[in-house]
Amino acid sequence: MRSELTDDEIEFLKERLIARTIESAGKKEKPEAYRDDRGSVPWRNFSMDSPVGYQVYLAFDDEELLEVIRKMAVMLNHSPSRKEVFWPIRDYAKRRFKRWPYVMERAGLSKSAGKGGPPLKKDDSGK
Secondary structure, eight states, rough: OOOOOOOOHHHHHHHHHHHHHTTTSSSSSSSSTTTTTSSHHHHHOTTTTHHHHHHHHHOOOOHHHHHHHHHHHHHHTTOOOOGGHHHHHHHHHHHSSHHHHHHHHHHHHOOOSSSSSSSTTOOSSSS
């Protein structure tokens, strides 16, 4: 099986991951689903431990990752906690920015994340 993706394939997987992350905002779905299942499609496509997932990770620039987090914050009306974010995006952001509070800071969001954090103000969308 080849593991080198074309630019179109990478863009397709990025779009799917962003859509899945946004769709899961505020839902009871387990964001950890398939995280450790090496045979699952999400693991193969998005885990940084898989050749394909690592290419997808590298294709995201900082601003794209932060924009996904900002969109989630708007949908949730609060800064998302780690557990509220679909695991690949959370893992990518943590790898890039080191710690979740740093992710929130770079996104322009409150570090008090989760439902117990303050509601999002109109100017807290990160820009």
